[in-house]
Amino acid sequence: MPRPTATEPFPRYDPQLALLVEAPPVGNGWFHEIKRDGYRIGAAIRRNGTSKTANLLSRRRLDWTKQFSPIAAAAATLPVDDALLDGELVVLLPDGRDDFNALQHAAGRPDPRLVYFAFDLLYLDGKSLLKLPLQARKERLAALLATAPAGPIQYSDHFTGEGLPFFEAARAAGVEGIVSKRASASYRTGSRTADWQKTKCVQRQEFVVGGYLKSDAAPLAALHVGYYDSDQNTFRFAGKVGTGFQTIEATLLRQLEQLSQQTCPFAETARPKGRDFREAFWVTPTIIIEVAFLSWTPDRHLRHPSFKGLRRDKDARAVRRETPAK
Numbered sequence: 001m002p003r004p005t006a007t008e009p010f011p012r013y014d015p016q017l018a019l020l021v022e023a024p025p026v027g028n029g030w031f032h033e034i035k036r037d038g039y040r041i042g043a044a045i046r047r048n049g050t051s052k053t054a055n056l057l058s059r060r061r062l063d064w065t066k067q068f069s070p071i072a073a074a075a076a077t078l079p080v081d082d083a084l085l086d087g088e089l090v091v092l093l094p095d096g097r098d099d100f101n102a103l104q105h106a107a108g109r110p111d112p113r114l115v116y117f118a119f120d121l122l123y124l125d126g127k128s129l130l131k132l133p134l135q136a137r138k139e140r141l142a143a144l145l146a147t148a149p150a151g152p153i154q155y156s157d158h159f160t161g162e163g164l165p166f167f168e169a170a171r172a173a174g175v176e177g178i179v180s181k182r183a184s185a186s187y188r189t190g191s192r193t194a195d196w197q198k199t200k201c202v203q204r205q206e207f208v209v210g211g212y213l214k215s216d217a218a219p220l221a222a223l224h225v226g227y228y229d230s231d232q233n234t235f236r237f238a239g240k241v242g243t244g245f246q247t248i249e250a251t252l253l254r255q256l257e258q259l260s261q262q263t264c265p266f267a268e269t270a271r272p273k274g275r276d277f278r279e280a281f282w283v284t285p286t287i288i289i290e291v292a293f294l295s296w297t298p299d300r301h302l303r304h305p306s307f308k309g310l311r312r313d314k315d316a317r318a319v320r321r322e323t324p325a326k
Contacts, residue, residue: 090115132186176201
Protein backbone atom coordinates (compact mmCIF):
# COMPACT_ATOMS: atom_id res chain seq x y z
CA MET A 1 0.00 0.00 0.00
CA PRO A 2 1.48 3.43 -0.92
CA ARG A 3 2.35 5.68 1.93
CA PRO A 4 -0.16 8.54 2.51
CA THR A 5 1.05 11.96 1.43
CA ALA A 6 1.90 14.07 4.46
CA THR A 7 -0.29 17.18 4.34
CA GLU A 8 0.62 18.56 7.76
CA PRO A 9 4.00 18.79 9.53
CA PHE A 10 4.91 16.35 12.26
CA PRO A 11 4.26 18.16 15.56
CA ARG A 12 6.77 18.84 18.30
CA TYR A 13 6.03 16.90 21.47
CA ASP A 14 4.91 19.55 23.95
CA PRO A 15 2.49 17.76 26.30
CA GLN A 16 -0.74 19.19 27.64
CA LEU A 17 -0.81 19.29 31.45
CA ALA A 18 -3.58 18.81 33.99
CA LEU A 19 -4.84 21.34 36.52
CA LEU A 20 -4.85 20.13 40.13
CA VAL A 21 -8.36 20.28 41.67
CA GLU A 22 -9.90 19.25 44.97
CA ALA A 23 -12.66 17.07 43.46
CA PRO A 24 -13.46 15.60 40.04
CA PRO A 25 -15.56 17.72 37.69
CA VAL A 26 -19.33 17.29 37.66
CA GLY A 27 -21.18 16.18 34.55
CA ASN A 28 -21.19 13.47 31.91
CA GLY A 29 -18.95 15.10 29.32
CA TRP A 30 -15.72 13.80 30.84
CA PHE A 31 -13.35 10.88 30.40
CA HIS A 32 -11.74 9.77 33.68
CA GLU A 33 -8.44 7.86 33.68
CA ILE A 34 -6.19 6.44 36.38
CA LYS A 35 -3.28 8.79 37.12
CA ARG A 36 -0.28 6.58 36.49
CA ASP A 37 2.89 6.82 38.58
CA GLY A 38 5.61 6.93 35.96
CA TYR A 39 7.28 9.05 33.29
CA ARG A 40 5.25 11.11 30.82
CA ILE A 41 6.50 10.06 27.39
CA GLY A 42 5.78 10.95 23.79
CA ALA A 43 6.36 8.11 21.29
CA ALA A 44 7.30 9.58 17.90
CA ILE A 45 7.16 6.99 15.08
CA ARG A 46 8.64 7.93 11.69
CA ARG A 47 9.21 6.03 8.46
CA ASN A 48 12.28 6.75 6.34
CA GLY A 49 12.17 4.76 3.11
CA THR A 50 11.86 1.09 3.96
CA SER A 51 12.81 1.47 7.62
CA LYS A 52 10.80 2.75 10.55
CA THR A 53 12.01 4.02 13.90
CA ALA A 54 10.45 5.22 17.13
CA ASN A 55 11.87 7.76 19.56
CA LEU A 56 10.77 8.20 23.15
CA LEU A 57 10.68 11.82 24.29
CA SER A 58 10.42 13.00 27.88
CA ARG A 59 8.28 15.88 29.04
CA ARG A 60 11.35 18.10 28.57
CA ARG A 61 11.86 16.56 25.10
CA LEU A 62 14.97 14.62 26.13
CA ASP A 63 15.48 11.49 24.04
CA TRP A 64 15.00 8.43 26.25
CA THR A 65 14.94 5.87 23.45
CA LYS A 66 18.10 4.07 24.59
CA GLN A 67 17.04 4.05 28.24
CA PHE A 68 13.80 2.22 27.39
CA SER A 69 14.66 0.54 24.10
CA PRO A 70 12.10 -2.34 24.43
CA ILE A 71 9.27 0.20 24.44
CA ALA A 72 10.75 2.04 21.44
CA ALA A 73 11.13 -1.24 19.55
CA ALA A 74 7.50 -2.14 20.27
CA ALA A 75 6.33 1.30 19.12
CA ALA A 76 8.16 0.85 15.83
CA THR A 77 6.07 -2.27 15.09
CA LEU A 78 2.75 -0.41 15.27
CA PRO A 79 0.86 -0.52 11.93
CA VAL A 80 1.48 3.14 11.01
CA ASP A 81 3.97 5.09 8.93
CA ASP A 82 4.10 8.19 11.12
CA ALA A 83 2.46 8.78 14.48
CA LEU A 84 2.89 10.66 17.73
CA LEU A 85 1.47 9.01 20.84
CA ASP A 86 1.16 10.54 24.29
CA GLY A 87 1.24 8.34 27.37
CA GLU A 88 2.84 7.24 30.62
CA LEU A 89 5.70 4.76 31.01
CA VAL A 90 5.46 2.67 34.18
CA VAL A 91 6.67 -0.48 35.85
CA LEU A 92 3.47 -2.47 36.36
CA LEU A 93 3.24 -4.80 39.35
CA PRO A 94 1.21 -8.05 39.24
CA ASP A 95 -1.56 -6.47 41.33
CA GLY A 96 -2.00 -3.65 38.80
CA ARG A 97 -0.22 -0.92 40.77
CA ASP A 98 2.71 1.10 39.43
CA ASP A 99 6.15 1.08 41.07
CA PHE A 100 7.88 4.41 40.46
CA ASN A 101 11.01 3.42 42.38
CA ALA A 102 11.44 0.30 40.23
CA LEU A 103 10.97 2.41 37.08
CA GLN A 104 14.06 4.45 37.90
CA HIS A 105 16.15 1.29 38.11
CA ALA A 106 14.68 -0.07 34.85
CA ALA A 107 16.40 2.54 32.66
CA GLY A 108 18.94 0.82 30.44
CA ARG A 109 17.95 -2.63 31.64
CA PRO A 110 15.50 -5.17 30.23
CA ASP A 111 12.48 -5.32 32.50
CA PRO A 112 9.41 -7.29 31.38
CA ARG A 113 7.27 -5.20 33.74
CA LEU A 114 7.72 -2.05 31.63
CA VAL A 115 4.42 -0.89 30.12
CA TYR A 116 3.64 2.18 28.05
CA PHE A 117 0.02 3.26 28.63
CA ALA A 118 -0.96 5.31 25.57
CA PHE A 119 -3.79 7.73 26.34
CA ASP A 120 -3.72 10.09 23.35
CA LEU A 121 -2.91 10.17 19.63
CA LEU A 122 -1.66 13.52 18.32
CA TYR A 123 -0.59 12.71 14.76
CA LEU A 124 -1.31 9.87 12.36
CA ASP A 125 0.05 9.23 8.85
CA GLY A 126 0.39 12.79 7.65
CA LYS A 127 -2.50 14.29 9.60
CA SER A 128 -2.42 16.31 12.81
CA LEU A 129 -5.14 15.27 15.24
CA LEU A 130 -4.55 18.09 17.71
CA LYS A 131 -7.73 19.97 16.82
CA LEU A 132 -9.97 16.92 17.01
CA PRO A 133 -12.00 16.34 20.19
CA LEU A 134 -10.50 13.93 22.69
CA GLN A 135 -13.24 11.39 22.00
CA ALA A 136 -12.25 11.17 18.32
CA ARG A 137 -8.54 10.97 19.14
CA LYS A 138 -9.07 8.14 21.63
CA GLU A 139 -11.28 6.23 19.17
CA ARG A 140 -8.48 6.33 16.60
CA LEU A 141 -5.92 5.36 19.23
CA ALA A 142 -8.02 2.39 20.38
CA ALA A 143 -8.48 1.21 16.78
CA LEU A 144 -4.74 1.50 16.13
CA LEU A 145 -3.71 -0.47 19.21
CA ALA A 146 -6.41 -3.10 18.62
CA THR A 147 -4.61 -4.12 15.42
CA ALA A 148 -1.11 -3.92 16.89
CA PRO A 149 0.98 -6.95 17.89
CA ALA A 150 0.75 -7.95 21.54
CA GLY A 151 3.40 -6.21 23.58
CA PRO A 152 4.18 -3.61 26.23
CA ILE A 153 2.17 -0.80 24.61
CA GLN A 154 -1.34 -0.75 26.02
CA TYR A 155 -4.38 1.43 25.52
CA SER A 156 -5.21 3.58 28.56
CA ASP A 157 -8.92 3.01 29.01
CA HIS A 158 -11.27 5.47 30.68
CA PHE A 159 -14.54 5.76 32.55
CA THR A 160 -17.22 8.00 31.08
CA GLY A 161 -19.62 10.08 33.17
CA GLU A 162 -19.58 11.43 36.70
CA GLY A 163 -16.09 11.36 38.16
CA LEU A 164 -16.75 11.03 41.87
CA PRO A 165 -17.59 7.28 41.86
CA PHE A 166 -14.47 6.62 39.77
CA PHE A 167 -12.36 8.70 42.14
CA GLU A 168 -13.68 6.85 45.18
CA ALA A 169 -12.88 3.51 43.52
CA ALA A 170 -9.37 4.74 42.68
CA ARG A 171 -8.81 5.84 46.27
CA ALA A 172 -9.98 2.45 47.56
CA ALA A 173 -7.54 0.76 45.16
CA GLY A 174 -4.64 2.79 46.59
CA VAL A 175 -3.62 4.55 43.38
CA GLU A 176 -2.21 8.09 43.23
CA GLY A 177 -5.30 9.73 41.74
CA ILE A 178 -7.30 10.27 38.56
CA VAL A 179 -7.17 12.59 35.55
CA SER A 180 -10.45 13.90 34.14
CA LYS A 181 -10.47 15.13 30.54
CA ARG A 182 -13.19 16.98 28.68
CA ALA A 183 -14.31 14.62 25.91
CA SER A 184 -15.07 17.44 23.47
CA ALA A 185 -11.78 19.33 23.94
CA SER A 186 -8.92 19.62 21.48
CA TYR A 187 -5.31 18.97 22.56
CA ARG A 188 -3.67 22.12 23.96
CA THR A 189 0.08 21.66 23.56
CA GLY A 190 2.18 22.99 26.41
CA SER A 191 -0.86 24.26 28.31
CA ARG A 192 -2.35 23.57 31.72
CA THR A 193 -6.08 24.24 31.44
CA ALA A 194 -9.33 23.16 33.07
CA ASP A 195 -9.98 20.80 30.13
CA TRP A 196 -7.67 18.35 31.94
CA GLN A 197 -8.04 18.10 35.72
CA LYS A 198 -6.19 15.86 38.17
CA THR A 199 -7.58 14.83 41.54
CA LYS A 200 -5.13 13.20 43.94
CA CYS A 201 -5.98 10.46 46.39
CA VAL A 202 -2.84 11.29 48.36
CA GLN A 203 -0.74 14.44 48.63
CA ARG A 204 2.24 13.98 46.35
CA GLN A 205 4.41 16.27 44.26
CA GLU A 206 7.97 17.12 43.22
CA PHE A 207 10.42 19.14 45.30
CA VAL A 208 14.00 20.31 44.75
CA VAL A 209 16.79 19.33 47.15
CA GLY A 210 18.66 22.32 48.56
CA GLY A 211 20.64 20.63 51.32
CA TYR A 212 21.07 17.55 53.46
CA LEU A 213 21.97 16.35 56.93
CA LYS A 214 24.34 13.67 58.14
CA SER A 215 24.27 11.83 61.45
CA ASP A 216 26.23 9.24 63.41
CA ALA A 217 23.63 6.65 62.45
CA ALA A 218 23.45 7.37 58.70
CA PRO A 219 25.65 9.07 56.06
CA LEU A 220 22.49 10.70 54.70
CA ALA A 221 20.02 11.45 57.48
CA ALA A 222 17.60 13.85 55.80
CA LEU A 223 17.01 16.08 52.79
CA HIS A 224 16.10 19.76 52.93
CA VAL A 225 13.67 20.38 50.08
CA GLY A 226 11.92 23.36 48.54
CA TYR A 227 10.10 24.79 45.56
CA TYR A 228 10.21 27.94 43.45
CA ASP A 229 7.72 30.76 43.83
CA SER A 230 5.83 31.78 40.72
CA ASP A 231 8.28 34.61 40.02
CA GLN A 232 11.01 31.93 39.64
CA ASN A 233 13.39 34.07 41.68
CA THR A 234 12.63 32.73 45.18
CA PHE A 235 13.50 29.24 46.36
CA ARG A 236 11.33 28.50 49.38
CA PHE A 237 12.03 25.92 52.06
CA ALA A 238 9.27 23.28 52.30
CA GLY A 239 10.54 20.83 54.88
CA LYS A 240 12.86 18.00 55.81
CA VAL A 241 12.46 14.53 54.26
CA GLY A 242 14.03 11.80 56.38
CA THR A 243 12.55 8.51 55.17
CA GLY A 244 12.20 6.48 51.98
CA PHE A 245 15.59 6.99 50.31
CA GLN A 246 17.60 4.36 52.19
CA THR A 247 17.83 1.94 49.23
CA ILE A 248 19.62 4.58 47.10
CA GLU A 249 21.32 6.44 49.95
CA ALA A 250 24.91 5.99 48.73
CA THR A 251 24.12 6.97 45.14
CA LEU A 252 22.08 9.98 46.19
CA LEU A 253 24.76 11.17 48.61
CA ARG A 254 27.41 11.06 45.85
CA GLN A 255 25.19 13.18 43.60
CA LEU A 256 24.62 15.70 46.37
CA GLU A 257 28.31 15.96 47.23
CA GLN A 258 29.07 16.84 43.61
CA LEU A 259 26.70 19.81 43.89
CA SER A 260 28.17 21.15 47.14
CA GLN A 261 28.10 24.91 47.76
CA GLN A 262 28.88 27.08 50.79
CA THR A 263 25.72 29.19 50.93
CA CYS A 264 22.15 28.21 51.75
CA PRO A 265 20.03 28.36 48.56
CA PHE A 266 16.71 28.93 50.35
CA ALA A 267 15.25 32.44 50.60
CA GLU A 268 16.04 34.06 53.94
CA THR A 269 12.38 34.70 54.72
CA ALA A 270 11.63 30.97 54.34
CA ARG A 271 14.46 29.59 56.45
CA PRO A 272 13.55 28.02 59.78
CA LYS A 273 15.82 28.45 62.76
CA GLY A 274 17.47 25.61 64.58
CA ARG A 275 20.19 23.01 64.61
CA ASP A 276 19.04 21.28 61.41
CA PHE A 277 19.86 24.39 59.41
CA ARG A 278 23.10 25.21 61.24
CA GLU A 279 24.50 21.71 60.58
CA ALA A 280 23.22 21.29 57.02
CA PHE A 281 25.35 20.73 53.93
CA TRP A 282 24.12 22.96 51.09
CA VAL A 283 23.87 22.04 47.41
CA THR A 284 23.00 23.72 44.14
CA PRO A 285 19.25 23.06 43.83
CA THR A 286 18.99 20.89 40.71
CA ILE A 287 18.04 17.42 41.99
CA ILE A 288 14.28 16.83 41.90
CA ILE A 289 12.61 14.23 44.07
CA GLU A 290 9.02 13.06 44.39
CA VAL A 291 7.58 13.24 47.89
CA ALA A 292 4.40 11.87 49.47
CA PHE A 293 3.11 13.73 52.50
CA LEU A 294 0.10 14.04 54.76
CA SER A 295 -0.64 17.75 54.35
CA TRP A 296 0.79 21.28 54.46
CA THR A 297 1.27 23.09 57.77
CA PRO A 298 0.03 26.70 58.15
CA ASP A 299 3.61 27.95 57.57
CA ARG A 300 3.82 26.00 54.29
CA HIS A 301 5.95 23.11 55.49
CA LEU A 302 5.36 19.44 54.74
CA ARG A 303 3.72 17.25 57.35
CA HIS A 304 5.08 13.66 57.53
CA PRO A 305 6.89 13.61 54.16
CA SER A 306 8.56 10.52 52.66
CA PHE A 307 10.80 10.10 49.63
CA LYS A 308 9.28 8.24 46.66
CA GLY A 309 11.89 8.60 43.96
CA LEU A 310 14.11 10.79 41.81
CA ARG A 311 12.64 12.76 38.89
CA ARG A 312 14.83 13.23 35.83
CA ASP A 313 12.07 14.30 33.46
CA LYS A 314 11.44 17.82 34.78
CA ASP A 315 13.19 21.17 35.14
CA ALA A 316 14.02 22.21 38.71
CA ARG A 317 12.91 25.81 38.17
CA ALA A 318 9.48 24.60 37.05
CA VAL A 319 8.80 22.98 40.44
CA ARG A 320 6.05 24.91 42.23
CA ARG A 321 3.88 24.33 45.27
CA GLU A 322 0.82 22.57 43.93
CA THR A 323 -2.46 23.89 45.33
CA PRO A 324 -5.86 22.64 44.12
CA ALA A 325 -8.03 25.04 42.14
CA LYS A 326 -11.28 25.82 43.92
